Amino acid sequence: MNEPVKKVAEIIPDEGIDAGLARLTEDRIENTILRVLNGETGARLKVYVETCIHCGLCSEGCHYYLSYDKDPRYSPAGKVKQTLWEMIRKKGRVDKAFMRQAVVIAATQCNMCKRCAMYCPFGIDVAYLMSVVRRITHLLGLTPQYIQATAHSHSVNMNQMWIKEDEWPDTLQWQEDEARSEIPHLRIPLEKEGADIMYSVIGPEPKFQAQLIYQAAVIMNVAGVNWTMPATPGWDNSDMAMFTGDNELMGRIKRVHFETAGRLKVKKIVMGECGHAFRSVYDMGNRWLGWKMPPIPVFHAIEFYYDMIREGRIRIAQKYAEPVTFHDPCNVVRGRGLHEKARYVVNAMCDTLIEMHPNREHNYCCCAGGGVINCGPPYKMVRIDGNRIKAEQLFAVKARGARTLIAPCHNCHSGLEDINHYYGLEMNIKFIGDILYQVMKKP
Amino acid sequence: MADTIAWDWQTGEKSIPVGNSNSRFEWVEEPYVSYDGERVASIVNIAEGEFTVCVNGQTWENPFEKIWHLRFTADDRLTALVSDAGEWTLAVDGVSWENRFGYVWNPLFSQDGRSIAVSFQQDRQYGMALNDVPWEETYGNLTDPVLSPDGNHTAASVQVIPTGEVEIRKFQQGTISAAKDGVVWDRPFVNVWRKAMNLNGDLAAEVRLTLYDYTIAVNGSPWEKTFGGVWEPIFHPISGAVIAPVRVKGKWYLAEEGRLLWSTPFDQLWHPVVSPDGKCIVAIVATGFGKWTVAVDGRAWRHVFSDFVTDMTFSSDSRKIAVIVKDKERWSIAVQGTAWNNTFDMIWKPVFSPDGAHVAAKVERGGKYTMALDDRLWRQDCEAAWDPLFSPDGTRLLVKTIEDGTYFRRVIPVGEFG
Amino acid sequence: MHDIYQFVSGPLARLAFTVFVIGSLYRLVQMFVLVYRKEKFIFSFMSWKYSLRSIFHWIIPFAAVNMQQQPIMTLVTFTFHICLLVTPVFLLSHAVLWEERWNIRLWSLPDQLSDIMTLAVIGCCFFFWGRRIKLPEVRYLTFASDYALLGMVAAPFVTGLIAYHQWIDYPFFMILHILSGEILLMAVPFTRLSHMLFWPFTRAYMGSEFGNVRHARDW
């Protein structure tokens, strides 16, 4: 028998989890689990749990499993076994040690990437099952500290980064000023009611990556679109509450976002290159509020660039010469099927696109998404070790000549950047917008 | 809303050229029009780092380093947020407030336009200023500001206990409260969100007591009952009761003072409004997934709309409700539950005639703007347009548009539609 | 012995079929009621086109990426499921029964072929058993009940083979064969064997969600 070798993950101290556990009783655990299982879930959970035939075929779907030397504990069904199956079998009567392990698995060992759903013959959605576990751990107050803190930021400021209300328009005006040295009459129109497009971004852009707003402003101005950005909360489309299981807060954040777009009377929302935010506005938050589709249609940057290039509103001055490869972010590829449009854009901008394998819907996740990177420094190595397979995939494409790695998603960027450094890949990681800004014709 | 009787309802058409101002300025930003339609204004750039406002061809006396958020008040004063020498304030018709701040944003106007409030930041401390009078007390953070409808009070959620970003336990013990006119409630909450104020200056707000328990707090005292969620409270103008949507077992209900007022569960329920006569309460609701409509005293309209329902408005006699609806990706207006046949790329808040007989709205189709009145369209397609307004007797409509670089103020007989 | 035979082939057989049919219907109705009560939004995503697209890709050998990555498993599992479903229905001696009891005339398999198919089912069960023991990711998910289910599936085929060829103690193995078949049938709605009932629905749901909402493939 081939028991896999692996370093047993040591217990990582986490103030969120440990302080939460200290407050818990087994009765409360039991009641909460039963409340979620009986009150909040329905046919999906029941059928998924009862239909799973324990075949293990989903294993190859998960990058954690592949990266951790095929340790079965990291297989998708293996994670369900260590969490929900046991909770159901014991009718919620599980102990604190069990819950500690459950929250670590659900919050830091699953990116909710849904790749495994394409490998299970039944299409069992382990990401959904892990979200049920996260819901339970949220209600028990066991969410890891850093992502919980992020949810607190959302709750206060309606953005991910504790950005205060004045800091947002101030940053936009600063970027507008900067960009005017390049394009003299450039504007970032704030609060322009009746514009066609509301451009929305995630908190880290104004906080750490204001140049992305600069670039977007240049792209918008060159394309000549009628656009605006809100000067009030609602500008941030990100949503960590979605990943902590705080659905009520997720709904609140999304309501502010969509009502802001409604107030500005825009016809669509174009969002920056972020995947989880797209999931929150297109798939999760809108539905929780009762909207089948977003009330104001949402376009990920990939789609926007695609339209602008196709319509000839953005032209390429000189293509990007260094060979590139393209990382398909789960939330906009498995989540929205934007892989071909993305390739159209990349091919329009770049001389050479070298595909990594697997790609499109089958691409490996960056291992940062699903809130895992937001669980903070304590778990950094969990996700870097947990995505060795990504490094191997990238080394292979690098060997075939790719030097620049394009990833149109913030989480992917940060996750891939860590992999880049840790494994010594030495690739240039870029957003589509970085390259587009660089190669497009400007006045 | 300002008194419209004194306005010029006789002159059929007035025009002001707006296109040629381009040559006088480096650039001209989007125009804004006064409620009475007599003035059209834009922020204009005159040189690097020098902005002013051009109103009917005349610029403000003093330029500013930056200007943004140009808006007319309901009594037709022209306001903007302006900055000079790195300091920000509000300017009214070109004259700055005495007080200057590190930053100001989010100007709020009372219904009659006489009061103006802004949020300000000064040395990383936050507060509000009402008619150029800043709060005495300032706070480490400020969100969800409101101005009472009569313009006498301001309130906002404020941080009362400084907390590090990752101090989650401290945060969950409560670090946020509400301040009215700068004076904070005597207890903190985990969160304080949307607020309402009545004429007595009472303040009600959505609060979260723990990460899971939501309720409404009035003047700092939470309702006894908690819920799985709450949305914005309102004060009943007659009874004075506080009313708010609450979530119980995954469904939404309307509650009054913590008790369920509507027994009907909805998938969603928000924007409650009391009719002007105080006799009925309406709200925007979802009767199912992707089924949006309006409920009147707990009973939903028969017609539901798939995408969005927003900007609900009552006729002044309280007998009719009009609302923006979006169904199958097209925008329209529904009056008393029946949608117009015309659909649009975008539509603006419906406006009732004073007697409630007509409904008009600004609409957009194919990048052009026009007016719609009772589902009939005005003949003219325009480059820009503003919300229409009825004459006091309801027979004429004030229509403000831009066509071929000229701003037009027209008074049109209601009969001209269709 | 004869009485037992009468019992298992008569009333018990009727009971088994009834439990199977009613139980299956019950489970499906229960699922639909649950969706209706708690996850109504699911209905609004369902699409025939994408449901069938998904089912199609997962009912054809090697049409899904994971099937290509696991060729042996794919071959075995398709062989297993086809033989498992086809053999009992079209076996000559069963066809005789169908005609006798219910007056249904079915085409039947040549004896030699049904022997091969029976052996195939048994062989596949051994393969699955070996897989559960040998592969860590499967062993990790395996409970005693999984072996029991495998045994339950294999039993009617093993006993049927022995009985048919009358290698040993025909009456005893015949009764065992019938009994094990009945147990298997009754177990379908109430064990993980119910994946047989739910498979089209889980696929249809994922197919619709991926196709209709996510605009992506699910295979």
Ligand code: SF4
């Ligand atoms: S990380 Fe992705 S593949 Fe792995 S279990 Fe989670 S959703 Fe499935």
Ligand code: SF4
């Ligand atoms: S592939 Fe599907 S049925 Fe098999 S173990 Fe994984 S989740 Fe269960």
